[in-house]
Amino acid sequence: MLPPIARRFVAGETPATALEHARECNDRDIGAILNLLGEHYEDPTAADDDARAYAALLADLGGTDLDACISVKPTQIGLDVSEARFRDNLRGIVDAADEYDRFVWIDMEDHTTTDATLDAFEEFVEARGGGLGVCLQANLKRTRGDLERFRDVPGKIRLVKGAYDEPPAIAYKSRERINEVYQEHLEYLFEHYEGGIALGSHDPVMIDRARELHAEHDTDFEIQMLMGVREDAQEDLAREYEVYQYAPYGGKWLSYFYRRMMERKENAGFALRAILGR
Numbered sequence: 001m002l003p004p005i006a007r008r009f010v011a012g013e014t015p016a017t018a019l020e021h022a023r024e025c026n027d028r029d030i031g032a033i034l035n036l037l038g039e040h041y042e043d044p045t046a047a048d049d050d051a052r053a054y055a056a057l058l059a060d061l062g063g064t065d066l067d068a069c070i071s072v073k074p075t076q077i078g079l080d081v082s083e084a085r086f087r088d089n090l091r092g093i094v095d096a097a098d099e100y101d102r103f104v105w106i107d108m109e110d111h112t113t114t115d116a117t118l119d120a121f122e123e124f125v126e127a128r129g130g131g132l133g134v135c136l137q138a139n140l141k142r143t144r145g146d147l148e149r150f151r152d153v154p155g156k157i158r159l160v161k162g163a164y165d166e167p168p169a170i171a172y173k174s175r176e177r178i179n180e181v182y183q184e185h186l187e188y189l190f191e192h193y194e195g196g197i198a199l200g201s202h203d204p205v206m207i208d209r210a211r212e213l214h215a216e217h218d219t220d221f222e223i224q225m226l227m228g229v230r231e232d233a234q235e236d237l238a239r240e241y242e243v244y245q246y247a248p249y250g251g252k253w254l255s256y257f258y259r260r261m262m263e264r265k266e267n268a269g270f271a272l273r274a275i276l277g278r
């Protein structure tokens with residue numbers, strides 16, 4: 001059972017609770033990006049099960065008027081088993097998304113998965129003519145080249161700073177440099193990109209830069225933040241811009257919840273207060 005303390009970051013354990021959460025987001029003018037928690041499956045059955053669960057979730061969403069889509073991790077749907085498995089499962093998800101007219105995001109994992117993820121994104125988004133987005137990470141030195149590669153592709157790009165601890169040969173390591181590069185990439189996106197830009201960040205500096213670039217170039221963009229993080233800001237921003245909340249759900253919530261707790265001491269304090277009942 002999901003303890004009350006984890007409910008700040010996780011939208012319950014079932015598709016029904018995820019849909020309920022999406023409704024609550026929509027009531028605040030915020031769209032929902034639903035993510036079934038799970039990653040790095042080496043067992044093909046587990047990967048196939050989660051792919052089927054996503055297809056079922058898309059069918060559930062299809063029967064509603066919710067402003068909600070999904071975000072999938074490649075190693076959750078078979079990339080650690082084989083590239084062929086990943087693509088077969090992604091195909092099933094994209095077919096369901098077509099049937100129920102829903103958008104699919106592909107999360108980006110560590111650098112060993114980047115090529116396979118981007119190749120699949122490119123192939124599927126070209127075939128679908130849109131309806132798909134992928135995450136690119138500013139900490140990876142290769143990302144400028146990837147942005148250029150996808151300039152004319154009809155999909156969306158979610159730009160994030162990058163959550164994985166990558167080797168210095170291929171990644172920027174200092175926070176300052178990553179922030180600088182993030183803004184350079186934002187500039188590139190706002191100047192050249194028409195497929196759709198998503199700013200995946202809680203950082204007020206990055207958000208202000210996107211506001212300026214939007215005023216300058218009039219390029220559409222959306223802001224994406226995680227459930228439980230800067231919720232007030234999400235609501236404020238939603239009065240002016242399109243805001244989506246990334247909301248994870250499912251039985252495998254413990255490691256995700258632990259990561260959220262550990263990334264900021266304020267969150268650790270929140271956990272402690274909840275445990276002490278204050």
Ligand code: FAD
Pocket residue numbers: 106107108109135137160161162163164200201202203204224225226229230246264
């Ligand atoms: P940080 O650089 O961590 O912090 C900058 C500033 O933002 C802080 O000084 C503070 O002002 C504010 N801030 C940040 N966090 C908080 C907080 N918890 N509470 C209050 N203020 C805060 N990474 C991947 O590698 N692959 C993905 O597919 C991926 N998808 C993502 C999807 C979404 C919607 C989001 C929001 C992030 C995703 N990430 C992903 C994670 C991302 O790479 C970063 O690790 C994460 O967002 C932290 O960077 P930041 O830009 O939010 O802010």
